[in-house]
Amino acid sequence: MKIYLLPLAALLAAPTVSAAVFQTYGSETAAGPRTYETEATLDDLSVANSPLRATGKASFRVVISTNTKSVTCSLQGNLTNVSSKAVVAFEATLDIASERGGCVHWDYKVDYIFNRNMLDAGSSYDLTEVFGPVETSHRGSFLVGKAEVNVNVIFVQFSDGSSFGKSDWSEQLSSQRRSKIELMKSLSKAFDDGDAPALAKTVDDRLAQGGEPTFAWSVLYETKQHLQEKGASATVEEIHQRLATVAERSKLIGPP
Numbered sequence: 001m002k003i004y005l006l007p008l009a010a011l012l013a014a015p016t017v018s019a020a021v022f023q024t025y026g027s028e029t030a031a032g033p034r035t036y037e038t039e040a041t042l043d044d045l046s047v048a049n050s051p052l053r054a055t056g057k058a059s060f061r062v063v064i065s066t067n068t069k070s071v072t073c074s075l076q077g078n079l080t081n082v083s084s085k086a087v088v089a090f091e092a093t094l095d096i097a098s099e100r101g102g103c104v105h106w107d108y109k110v111d112y113i114f115n116r117n118m119l120d121a122g123s124s125y126d127l128t129e130v131f132g133p134v135e136t137s138h139r140g141s142f143l144v145g146k147a148e149v150n151v152n153v154i155f156v157q158f159s160d161g162s163s164f165g166k167s168d169w170s171e172q173l174s175s176q177r178r179s180k181i182e183l184m185k186s187l188s189k190a191f192d193d194g195d196a197p198a199l200a201k202t203v204d205d206r207l208a209q210g211g212e213p214t215f216a217w218s219v220l221y222e223t224k225q226h227l228q229e230k231g232a233s234a235t236v237e238e239i240h241q242r243l244a245t246v247a248e249r250s251k252l253i254g255p256p
Helices: 168-209 214-230 232-248
Strands: 034-041 052-064 068-081 087-098 101-111 124-126 129-137 148-158 163-165
Touching: 034 148, 052 087, 052 148, 068 087, 068 101, 068 148, 087 168, 101 129, 101 168, 148 168, 168 214, 168 232, 214 232
Parallel strands: none
Antiparallel strands: 034 052, 052 068, 068 124, 068 129, 087 101, 087 148, 148 163
16 A cells, blocks of 8 residues: 655545455466556446546556566546535545456545635546556466446535535544544644654654554654654644634534
């Protein structure tokens, strides 16, 4: 799985991703290295009245050598807000595979509540990404079906508090937001009590303990990166900005 070093502001709106490599096997055999290249148009599997619409295409490059198969999937696409309201959070899934298997299942869990900008009506979330190369052992060149890329929008929360769809993540979103707020407050307090050394120690200790949920680990890890790159004062100022923004949107956080 890739780890992206994003700014804290972007991190809080970035997808919480769970990626699982999948592969299938066929009976075609190959002698020596071979390269296969194909394309597929993105298929939006969301229900007809989904407020987000996915468009795009994917290209696939499969290189098969004597003992390995290497699959690279390149996606170019967008998820566009076709509703009349700004979106504060959404969940969508992506399944992308070449005709010889490989690539990933990808979960987008995006929350803009800590960011000044949401996904406004008519604006788009960029799906462009390169997945791989994924390398595995092989038993031939595995012609298993057609290349495909599918997106399905599961849940959307709007800036007026209304929503579309439902998922396990949407049920947990309120508690995750409150936990993030408390975590950022604790980081700010560590800085107030002991300046940069105390903040750095708090972050390092939490990361060393392990067992943090993904959303908390992401905040801690990115805070550590910001401390190294920008210094403590700039890092804490950005945390304060995030807290001020979410305070303005307290009605959107959800029930405790």
